[in-house]
Amino acid sequence: MIHVLPDPQSVAEHAADRIAHVLPSVPNLVLAGGSTPAATYRALCRRQVDWGRLDLWLGDERWVPHDHTHSNLRMAREALAPAAHRVLPTPWAPDLSPEQAAAIYEDLLASRSPDDEVRPGLVLLGIGGDGHTASLFPGCDAVARDDADFVATFVHQKATWRLTLTRRALAKAREILFLVCGAGKADALAAIHEGDGSLPAARVSEAASNVLWIIDEAAAAGLARTEVTRP
Numbered sequence: 001m002i003h004v005l006p007d008p009q010s011v012a013e014h015a016a017d018r019i020a021h022v023l024p025s026v027p028n029l030v031l032a033g034g035s036t037p038a039a040t041y042r043a044l045c046r047r048q049v050d051w052g053r054l055d056l057w058l059g060d061e062r063w064v065p066h067d068h069t070h071s072n073l074r075m076a077r078e079a080l081a082p083a084a085h086r087v088l089p090t091p092w093a094p095d096l097s098p099e100q101a102a103a104i105y106e107d108l109l110a111s112r113s114p115d116d117e118v119r120p121g122l123v124l125l126g127i128g129g130d131g132h133t134a135s136l137f138p139g140c141d142a143v144a145r146d147d148a149d150f151v152a153t154f155v156h157q158k159a160t161w162r163l164t165l166t167r168r169a170l171a172k173a174r175e176i177l178f179l180v181c182g183a184g185k186a187d188a189l190a191a192i193h194e195g196d197g198s199l200p201a202a203r204v205s206e207a208a209s210n211v212l213w214i215i216d217e218a219a220a221a222g223l224a225r226t227e228v229t230r231p
Contacts, residue, residue, distance in 0.1 A: 026121025
């Protein structure tokens with residue numbers, strides 16, 4: 001299902017309403033990085049949410065210190081100030097490898113889930129202009145990983161390491177919300193919904209059982225054959 005809103009702020013408000021509605025029925029909220037999620041987090045802080053009962057997971061993270069300007073953890077804690085203490089940080093230390101950090105975080109998420117298996121509740125995702133989602137980039141080995149739920153991956157396009165939930169883990173989510181804004185995402189969004197399904201975001205969406213796309217008019221511009229709803 002695709003909901004089209006007029007502009008980015010409308011997307012943030014609509015997404016915040018949906019998140020606030022779903023949160024009482026899930027044990028965790030999986031956070032995404034980027035400007036669109038940040039606006040949604042700020043809108044969510046204006047809703048009534050019982051933060052004390054929720055775990056906030058990072059769906060992906062850059063391999064940088066926690067206080068780095070590119071850190072998703074830092075952004076989430078700033079945008080979700082009332083719930084900053086509920087965000088579970090991925091490990092980072094100079095003497096730790098990305099692979100070790102990913103394994104530690106997977107174990108942590110499993111320990112916070114039923115039956116010691118990573119089970120995301122409500123997941124927030126975005127997409128890049130290349131069709132990536134979380135840190136599952138086209139051509140990266142993490143896209144095909146089905147032997148783990150949280151992995152380290154070297155992103156050649158960015159020449160850097162990332163940590164990310166895998167498609168296997170995302171497929172287990174109770175619900176996934178894709179938040180997409182801007183004309184720069186229109187071609188990728190059209191390829192995801194009207195292309196051959198090979199882009200990482202398309203593969204994640206196809207694998208999941210309950211997916212809602214909340215997008216703005218600019219991002220929807222390339223959708224010629226896809227049915228959309230304008231709430």
